[in-house]
Amino acid sequence: MQERQARKASGKDWLFFGDRNAATDFIYRDEIEAMQSNGLLTKLDLAFSRDQAEKIYVQDRMKEHGAELFAWLEQGGYFFVCGDAYRMAKDVDQALHDVIREHGKMTLVEAVEYVNQLKKDKRYVRDVY
Numbered sequence: 001m002q003e004r005q006a007r008k009a010s011g012k013d014w015l016f017f018g019d020r021n022a023a024t025d026f027i028y029r030d031e032i033e034a035m036q037s038n039g040l041l042t043k044l045d046l047a048f049s050r051d052q053a054e055k056i057y058v059q060d061r062m063k064e065h066g067a068e069l070f071a072w073l074e075q076g077g078y079f080f081v082c083g084d085a086y087r088m089a090k091d092v093d094q095a096l097h098d099v100i101r102e103h104g105k106m107t108l109v110e111a112v113e114y115v116n117q118l119k120k121d122k123r124y125v126r127d128v129y
Helices: 001-005 029-037 058-064 066-074 089-104 108-120
Strands: 014-019 041-048 079-083 122-126
Touching: 014 058, 014 108, 041 058, 058 089, 058 122, 066 089, 079 089, 089 122, 108 122
Parallel strands: 014 041, 079 122
Antiparallel strands: none
């Protein structure tokens, strides 16, 4: 997003951001909120898993907005995943497949092919560790 800001890139940006607690783990909060205020960040969905009794994760937010997320992909959107490879990235990947399958009205095989095409087109990129 910083690069898009520096390049004055056009187009919509949607950030799903999650961690344990908003008070201690919402890194880049000021910067993210400023990007939202100035219109660089079109949409922001937060998921802090330990801030309420029932845990809420990024993949839950993705599914809540599944129809819109799929529409963004259909309109040429890119999907980047950054963070924990052990659990989060796998769960987000599964949620992405589920969203595509449900809202694209696809079979499991078709959803896998759709995601593979996103990867091939470099529209699904993972920076996980």
